[in-house]
Amino acid sequence: MSEVNRKWTDGMLATEDWWAVWVGLILFGAGLLSIWGIDAVGWMAKTKTWEWSKFVADPSFNMFLKAAHGKAGKAYEGMGGFGSLIVTFLVFGGITTIGAYFQKLDVKKYVLGFTCIFFITFASWMAGHEAHFKAAMTSQSKLQSEIYGNDVYCMTKVHKCTRKINKALKKMGIDVLGGQVPTQEQAAMAVGKVKKAIRLSWGLQLGGGFSYILSLLVGLFIGNFLKGFAGFLKEAAKPEWFIKTAIVYLGVKLGHMSISSTAKVGGGGELMLDLALSGAAAAFVAYLIFWPIVYALGRKAFNLRRDASAVLASGISICGVSAAIATAGAIRARPILPIAVSMLIVVFAMVELLVLPAAYTALAPDQPIVNAAAMGMTVKTDGADAAAGAILDELMVANHYTKTGELWEEDWILAGAVLTKIWIDVFIGVWAFVLALIWVYKVERKPGQSRVGASEIWFRFPKFVIGYFIAWLTYVAVVVWFPEHAKHADAGAKVVQSPMRKMMFMLTFVAIGVITDFSKLKGMGRLTLLYAIALFAIVAPIAYVVSYIFHHGLMPPVVVAG
Amino acid sequence: MKADVELKLTHDGNKWIGQNEQIVASGESLNDLDEEVKCALQKSGSYAAGAQLTVFMGFDFETFPRWLRQYHNHYFNRCVSLVL
Numbered sequence: 001m002s003e004v005n006r007k008w009t010d011g012m013l014a015t016e017d018w019w020a021v022w023v024g025l026i027l028f029g030a031g032l033l034s035i036w037g038i039d040a041v042g043w044m045a046k047t048k049t050w051e052w053s054k055f056v057a058d059p060s061f062n063m064f065l066k067a068a069h070g071k072a073g074k075a076y077e078g079m080g081g082f083g084s085l086i087v088t089f090l091v092f093g094g095i096t097t098i099g100a101y102f103q104k105l106d107v108k109k110y111v112l113g114f115t116c117i118f119f120i121t122f123a124s125w126m127a128g129h130e131a132h133f134k135a136a137m138t139s140q141s142k143l144q145s146e147i148y149g150n151d152v153y154c155m156t157k158v159h160k161c162t163r164k165i166n167k168a169l170k171k172m173g174i175d176v177l178g179g180q181v182p183t184q185e186q187a188a189m190a191v192g193k194v195k196k197a198i199r200l201s202w203g204l205q206l207g208g209g210f211s212y213i214l215s216l217l218v219g220l221f222i223g224n225f226l227k228g229f230a231g232f233l234k235e236a237a238k239p240e241w242f243i244k245t246a247i248v249y250l251g252v253k254l255g256h257m258s259i260s261s262t263a264k265v266g267g268g269g270e271l272m273l274d275l276a277l278s279g280a281a282a283a284f285v286a287y288l289i290f291w292p293i294v295y296a297l298g299r300k301a302f303n304l305r306r307d308a309s310a311v312l313a314s315g316i317s318i319c320g321v322s323a324a325i326a327t328a329g330a331i332r333a334r335p336i337l338p339i340a341v342s343m344l345i346v347v348f349a350m351v352e353l354l355v356l357p358a359a360y361t362a363l364a365p366d367q368p369i370v371n372a373a374a375m376g377m378t379v380k381t382d383g384a385d386a387a388a389g390a391i392l393d394e395l396m397v398a399n400h401y402t403k404t405g406e407l408w409e410e411d412w413i414l415a416g417a418v419l420t421k422i423w424i425d426v427f428i429g430v431w432a433f434v435l436a437l438i439w440v441y442k443v444e445r446k447p448g449q450s451r452v453g454a455s456e457i458w459f460r461f462p463k464f465v466i467g468y469f470i471a472w473l474t475y476v477a478v479v480v481w482f483p484e485h486a487k488h489a490d491a492g493a494k495v496v497q498s499p500m501r502k503m504m505f506m507l508t509f510v511a512i513g514v515i516t517d518f519s520k521l522k523g524m525g526r527l528t529l530l531y532a533i534a535l536f537a538i539v540a541p542i543a544y545v546v547s548y549i550f551h552h553g554l555m556p557p558v559v560v561a562g
Numbered sequence: 563m564k565a566d567v568e569l570k571l572t573h574d575g576n577k578w579i580g581q582n583e584q585i586v587a588s589g590e591s592l593n594d595l596d597e598e599v600k601c602a603l604q605k606s607g608s609y610a611a612g613a614q615l616t617v618f619m620g621f622d623f624e625t626f627p628r629w630l631r632q633y634h635n636h637y638f639n640r641c642v643s644l645v646l
Contacts, residue, residue: 004570004620005636015635105628240632321633325626329638332592335573335626342630381633436638452640459636515629 005459016241019099021467024248026095027496028471031252032478034492035485041492042069042076043091045084045122046499047211049155051131051198064126068495088503089118099241106235113236117514121506124218128211131155131198136205136398138162138197140187142405148187153203155196159407159559168193205402208502209394212387215506216353219513230514239383239512244464246504247386247418251468253497254415255475256490271412271554275419278550279373283423285546286377287431290317293542294534302530306443307333310435311341312527316534318431319424320345320380326428326460330436331443343520344531349384350516352535357392361399368396369554370547372413376420377543378535382462383512389417390505397556412556420547422465429460565618565641567603572625580619584608592640600644613646 005011012018030040046068055063065081076084093114100110128134135153139162142150154161166176168190174182182190191197204210223230230237258272294317298309310331315324321342328338356379360371375392379385393413401407436452475493479486521528569580569587577588578595585602589595599617603609621637 004622005639006618006620011635016632017635234629238632321630325630325634325637329621329636332638332640334575335637336575339627339630342633456636456638459639460634 008455008458010459011463013102014104015463016099016103016238017244017463019096019103020241020244020248020464021470023095023099023245024251024464024467025470027500028248028252028474028493031492031496032474032489035478035482035488037488039069039075039492041495041500042067043079043084043087044068044495044499045081045088045503047125047129047502048081049129049131049134050126051155051200064129065122068499085122089115092503093118096241100236109232109235111236113233116233117236117507117510120218120222121215121503121510124215124510125211125503125506128208128214132200132202133204133206133210134208135198135200135203136207136401137203138165139405140165140191142402144187147182147184148191149199151199151201152191153198153200153205155198157559158401161194161197164194165190165197205398207394207398209391209398211506212391212394212509215509216387216513219510220350220516221513223514223516224518227517230517233514237511237514239508239515240381242504242508242511243383243386244462244467246501246508247382247422247464248467248471249496249501249504250386250415250418251471252475252493253411253501255472255479256493256497257409257411257415258472258476259479271557272415274554275369275412275416275551278554279376279416279420280423282373282377282420282546282550283427285550286424286543287318287427289542289546290539293317293538297534297538298530302526304530307331308337311337312530312534314431315341315345315380316531317539319382319421319428320349320384322381322425322462323428323431326432327435329460330432330456331439340524341527344524344527345380347516347518347521348531348535349379349381350512350518352379353384353388353391353512356540357388357395360392361395365396365399365403367548367552368400368408368413368556369416370544370551371396372416373420373551374540374544374547376417377424377547378540379417379421382421382425383508385421386414386418387505387508387512389414392417407559408556409559416551416554422462422468425462426465428462429457432460433457564616566615567599567617569599569617569619571619571621571640596642596644599642600646603644604646609646611646615644615646617642617644 027041033040045065048064048066050063062081065085067076067079067084069076096114097107097111101107131153135155136158138152138154138158140148141152169176169182169186172186172190174180174186176182254272291313295309295313298304298312311324311328311333314327324341324345325338356375360375364371371392372389375388376385379388393411396413397408397410433456436456440452478489569582572579577590578592579588580595580599584606587595587598587602589598603615609615618639618641620639623631623635623637
């Protein structure tokens with residue numbers, strides 16, 4: 001058996017990159033059936049915020065999960081949390097197993113591994129949704145604690161609780177929006193009437209970020225302390241496949257954000273355009289500034305060979321493993337070189353993922369989009385970048401709300417991180433092609449002997465980006481050209497862009513942890529040192545400055561409570 | 563573009579190896595490999611002396627570790643002109 005890319009269609013059924021497109025678009029297409037009243041995705045398991053003492057008092061699996069069925073159909077109304085979990089497992093297990101078969105993975109090992117990763121993922125996801133970790137304090141508690149008490153948290157999106165408490169008060173004849181102030185007793189009564197409002201003695205208010213961090217830690221524990229089990233899971237631990245599928249679903253979300261935000265706050269579409277354009281500019285800068293500096297550092301300060309410096313420079317400064325392999329291929333380096341560099345990149349990507357979201361949140365809490373773009377330029381590998389973007393989104397939104405009472409619309413920070421990274425990914429083929437031309441025709445010149453085919457650009461192009469743009473543009477086209485179907489299209493798309501996308505992120509967190517083995521850094525002293533210096537002393541600071549220049553002033557839309 | 567000869571390219575840690583059903587050739591550098599391919603094609607007797615051939619070499623990505631293939635799925639292809 002061999003795998004040689006010859007025709008432009010090669011790999012369409014055999015690579016995880018293309019399978020991210022297929023898995024993404026199949027379920028996106030299924031979601032769009034809601035236009036014709038068919039709810040083909042409503043079985044999807046959706047996590048719920050739960051509270052420990054209530055679970056102990058009345059244990060029920062339905063506290064953790066529910067079917068995500070929207071307004072498109074009633075077919076799944078009777079489906080409980082456990083039923084939706086099993087159906088979700090069967091559907092995603094089934095589709096990805098077909099993909100695993102065509103990718104020539106060991107199907108038996110894949111099924112066993114995926115089963116374990118899937119249920120570990122949901123266990124972490126559900127645990128992270130315990131109210132003390134996740135729930136946010138209502139704005140009433142935050143701003144008028146002397147009346148409402150400082151212990152009212154919300155089990156759903158916090159602005160919904162705020163609104164419902166105000167409505168409950170209005171029914172009692174107290175119009176708080178009109179300036180009336182309730183007594184403590186009236187406030188307590190209104191809070192008691194809102195099912196999703198809950199009183200807690202303490203709360204970390206981490207939003208969904210806690211689930212992400214928990215699943216990452218679980219994966220890392222398996223990858224570093226249960227190595228036998230990690231080996232057993234390895235065939236199904238495919239963070240890049242999972243995250244690329246999630247990014248296709250994110251395309252639906254971006255379509256949704258472009259339109260709904262424009263309608264709501266006047267400018268969401270413009271913000272999306274700003275994000276896309278500034279992301280492209282920032283990516284361009286990344287190639288032109290980072291690469292020469294890191295290459296020169298490798299050559300001059302570390303006396304690395306020309307090929308090793310080039311591969312490291314691309315891996316550190318562009319898009320990680322993909323760039324390292326593309327560059328090594330372009331300059332015809334021995335394969336051992338990108339393999340060694342890739343091991344380094346995967347481990348460092350985990351360090352970036354663990355450190356940067358919390359660091360950016362703490363150091364620049366009022367620069368959400370700048371932080372997002374800086375993340376996109378700094379964190380290597382798609383999986384780690386999107387994962388870091390998701391954690392940053394959750395942490396920054398929760399932190400900003402806790403400090404100011406103002407709630408940013410979720411997922412804009414994630415979108416900023418991913419859009420920047422996608423631009424960097426898209427141009428890797430062109431970059432590698434240019435490098436190949438320089439190498440073949442200048443550095444190792446042998447006239448008339450070897451030619452570089454432009455098809456190399458296509459072979460290196462990240463195919464999941466095609467799925468991402470198809471999902472984005474299709475959703476926008478449906479809503480703009482067929483506005484009468486917008487509401488129904490939204491019902492199915494909501495399931496795809498929210499619980500399905502989040503599940504693929506969660507699978508990525510566990511899988512990326514499973515394949516990260518910090519002991520692989522042993523014996524790579526010089527390369528590790530160069531990587532650390534280049535990353536933290538060159539790439540991260542310059543990325544932040546560039547990001548600030550291009551994204552300064554961009555802010556996520558605010559969710560208005562009322 | 564149609565090549566006269568197609569070879570699967572791999573690297574065994576020391577040498578580049580180009581092979582198809584008719585010939586196997588190896589060399590420490592790609593230039594060495596090209597020379598060895600030329601010799602092997604001459605020895606095969608399938609081509610006339612002085613013939614100019616286009617040789618396509620596609621790297622077999624399955625020789626990369628499986629865990630790495632999810633990040634990228636192409637190494638490189640090369641096309642060389644050889645005069646036997």
